[in-house]
Amino acid sequence: MGKVIAIANQKGGVGKTTTAVNLAAALGVLEKKVLLIDADPQANASSGLGIDIEQAPAGTYELLEHEAEAKETLIKTSSPNLDLIPSHIDLVGVEVELVNKPKREFMLKEAIKDIKEEYDYVLIDCAPSLGLITLNALTAADSVIIPIQCEYFALEGLGKLLNTIKNVQKIHNPDLNIEGLLLTMYDARLKLSNQVVEEVKKHFGDMVFDTVIQRNVRLSEAPSFGESILEYDATSKGAVNYLNLADELIRKNEPKDTDNTDEEV
Ligand SMILES: Nc1ncnc2c1ncn2[C@@H]1O[C@H](COP(=O)(O)OP(=O)(O)O)[C@@H](O)[C@H]1O
Numbered sequence: 001m002g003k004v005i006a007i008a009n010q011k012g013g014v015g016k017t018t019t020a021v022n023l024a025a026a027l028g029v030l031e032k033k034v035l036l037i038d039a040d041p042q043a044n045a046s047s048g049l050g051i052d053i054e055q056a057p058a059g060t061y062e063l064l065e066h067e068a069e070a071k072e073t074l075i076k077t078s079s080p081n082l083d084l085i086p087s088h089i090d091l092v093g094v095e096v097e098l099v100n101k102p103k104r105e106f107m108l109k110e111a112i113k114d115i116k117e118e119y120d121y122v123l124i125d126c127a128p129s130l131g132l133i134t135l136n137a138l139t140a141a142d143s144v145i146i147p148i149q150c151e152y153f154a155l156e157g158l159g160k161l162l163n164t165i166k167n168v169q170k171i172h173n174p175d176l177n178i179e180g181l182l183l184t185m186y187d188a189r190l191k192l193s194n195q196v197v198e199e200v201k202k203h204f205g206d207m208v209f210d211t212v213i214q215r216n217v218r219l220s221e222a223p224s225f226g227e228s229i230l231e232y233d234a235t236s237k238g239a240v241n242y243l244n245l246a247d248e249l250i251r252k253n254e255p256k257d258t259d260n261t262d263e264e265v
């Protein structure tokens with residue numbers, strides 16, 4: 001099916017990488033073939049999956065510069081059904097190096113057009129910026145997931161992001177959809193967390209995923225072991241939340257494929 005989903009929000013620390021890694025791993029566990037593209041020079045998704053980026057022969061940088069074929073950049077991860085295209089700090093250079101290239105926003109779309117059909121889902125972990133790399137991700141994507149942290153100023157900057165998405169729809173990618181807004185780091189004990197959920201649901205209604213990702217310390221520990229939450233602690237709240245999100249995404253995108261996913265995981 002090859003559905004490409006960018007995980008974007010120019011705010012840092014809202015749960016983009018945590019969502020990219022663990023949603024990708026959860027989809028893999030549910031027997032979907034998944035490719036995760038690390039499009040952040042910080043390379044947190046790569047290291048979080050235990051990939052030593054210094055050893056990777058090529059990655060998102062070479063892909064965006066069209067210096068390597070997508071298949072040369074693929075790395076198999078220890079997580080079932082999950083491949084990764086890793087990132088490296090060199091990726092920052094792309095922002096200036098591509099600036100004068102024709103069709104500079106289409107470099108990623110072009111680079112993955114053949115390989116994406118080999119996967120059910122291709123997730124792109126975006127950097128906390130709305131620069132050229134993120135524009136490439138939004139141009140290559142069928143849809144975007146926007147993580148929103150249940151914290152002070154949760155909606156700050158969201159208008160700018162939605163505007164950028166509108167511009168990409170107008171100029172580069174008319175088919176881009178919003179897959180959903182995802183509430184992250186929810187803490188039921190905090191009044192503020194509950195207020196944010198209420199406010200976001202009031203404003204955005206159906207655009208918000210039913211699944212809410214709770215604050216769970218296991219999610220923040222897993223990356224230092226180079227493991228997704230499903231490998232690190234499959235019974236944790238975090239693992240259950242991301243499996244539920246994967247299930248919700250599959251139900252939304254593959255309505256026929258519901259017979260084995262009726263039970264709540
Ligand atoms: N649901 C969660 N519960 C606890 N910690 C979380 C959760 N989601 C993310 N974190 C932690 O918050 C920090 C920021 O998350 P991250 O996914 O890296 O955000 P982003 O990619 O948007 O910058 C990281 O240290 C991460 O481990």
Ligand SMILES: [Mg+2]
Pocket residue numbers: 016017018040044126127
């Ligand atoms: Mg990140």
